[in-house]
Amino acid sequence: ANVHVKARQSPYSATKDVNRASVPDEKVPWNVSWPDYKPTEYTAPAVLKNPPWADDSDAKKIEHYNKIDGKIDRTSLEGKYDVDKETNRPRNPEGRTGLSGRGLLGRWGPNHAGDPVVTRWAKKQEDGKPKVLEIILITRKDTGEFALPGGMVDAGEHVSVAIKREFIEEAMNSSPDGEKHIEELFKTAKSIYKGYVDDPRNTDNAWMETEAVNMHDETGDLTKDLKLEAGDDAAKVKWIPLDRDLKLYASHEKIIREVIEKRGAFKYWKS
Ligand code: RP5
Ligand code: MG
Ligand code: MG
Numbered sequence: 001a002n003v004h005v006k007a008r009q010s011p012y013s014a015t016k017d018v019n020r021a022s023v024p025d026e027k028v029p030w031n032v033s034w035p036d037y038k039p040t041e042y043t044a045p046a047v048l049k050n051p052p053w054a055d056d057s058d059a060k061k062i063e064h065y066n067k068i069d070g071k072i073d074r075t076s077l078e079g080k081y082d083v084d085k086e087t088n089r090p091r092n093p094e095g096r097t098g099l100s101g102r103g104l105l106g107r108w109g110p111n112h113a114g115d116p117v118v119t120r121w122a123k124k125q126e127d128g129k130p131k132v133l134e135i136i137l138i139t140r141k142d143t144g145e146f147a148l149p150g151g152m153v154d155a156g157e158h159v160s161v162a163i164k165r166e167f168i169e170e171a172m173n174s175s176p177d178g179e180k181h182i183e184e185l186f187k188t189a190k191s192i193y194k195g196y197v198d199d200p201r202n203t204d205n206a207w208m209e210t211e212a213v214n215m216h217d218e219t220g221d222l223t224k225d226l227k228l229e230a231g232d233d234a235a236k237v238k239w240i241p242l243d244r245d246l247k248l249y250a251s252h253e254k255i256i257r258e259v260i261e262k263r264g265a266f267k268y269w270k271s
Contacts, residue, residue, distance in 0.1 A: 003028040006250060007097045007202035013104055014142065018042050020098030028095035030082075039204055043101040053152070054106035059089045059205070062108050071156035076110045077195045077209045089205040094196055097204050105206035114163035115150030115212040115252070117192065117259050118171075118185070120220050122241045133242045133265040135256065138170050138234035140249055143200070147249035148256075149234060150210065159211045160189065173231030181222040189213045192258050199250040212255045216263065243268050 003025050012018040021039050026032065047054045055062060065074050065083050082091040089100070090109035105111045122132040137146045151166035153159050164186055168176050176182055192214050199208035217223045230237040240246065242256065243266055260267055 004094045004097070004196075004198040004202065006198045006200045007092075007094070007207070009200050010098070012040075012042060012099060013200045014044070015042075018099075023096045023098045030091060030095055034096075037096065039096070039098050039100040041100050042103055042203075044104045047102055047104065047106055051106070053155075054102075055108050059087060059108050062088065065090055065109055072107070073112055073153070074107070074109055077211070081109060092202060092204050092207050094198075094202075094207070097202055099203045100205055101203060102206040103203045104201045105203065105208070108206055110209045111206060112153040112159070113150050113197070113208055113210040114153055114159045114166065115148040115193075115210050115255065116163045116167040116171075117148060117212055117214045117255060118167070118217070118223070119214060119259060119263070120217040120223055120239075122243075123220075130264060130266040133260060133263060134239045135242055135259075136171055136228065137238060137240045137246075137248075138230060139236040141233050141235045143249060144235075145249040146240065146246050146252075148212065148252050149237065150212070151233070160213070163189075163211075163213050169232045170230070170234040171228055171237045172226075173229035175229070179226060181226070185215050185217060185222045188215050188217070190216075192262065193255045197251045208250070210251075210255075212258075214259050214262070242266070245269070 008020060008023050010019040012020060027034050048057055066080050067074055078093045081093050118136040119133045122134045125131050138149045140147045149167050149170035153162040168174060191211060193212040195209060197208040197210050202208060228237045242260060245268060
């Protein structure tokens, strides 16, 4: 089945001792009855301090779930989500995670992100084989895994703006000056995935969703002089050929596989 996996990992992201209640595969769906289910309650101190990117600690103060709430988009890309009548806490549409509260996430319910998938054809290609794609990936500071250089959509921001902004922050260290082809590169944008992300920060009441967009440089001219420099949550940034198995953050492998299929590129996986 397609149950979330990273959203059930312990210890919880960025903690050493916050352990999720263990949730077996078959008990992930909310419609499987589990009267004794006791998720670990956890919301990170940074979230409880009420920064502008986070909601009130009291979920009962949220009035507009499943709606655009002022500048905050509380709609889910997965359709209408349930809200618990007693606590007014939203329910993760993919099921139980073993942790209640918001963990590291600011919003009750969906937390929206955008992911840039920037690709071109690798220089070296083997005759008679599908062509290998190269992709810009960062190494995340938090987990050390390869990841798309994506990030959270700010309140009131369009996702396409967030995708470009995050790309410039994380893959260009916020210095797009002198980069002539960025605009043209982003004109090639094609949406490839919209929905839930199996992010390790997810909880029963707060979860990541993303729209991933592919910018593809067919000739290689647009990215020839592109200077990559890691910034923000990126420790490193590089062009990586997609001819090998990579340990990728959250659901990013699924997104990249989608792009490989769409472009008819070489597939590094067996099945
Ligand atoms: C993932 O977390 C999304 O796919 C996106 O890449 C990322 C956004 O969070 P930060 O990079 O801002 O931590 O779920
Ligand atoms: Mg960022
Ligand atoms: Mg990021």
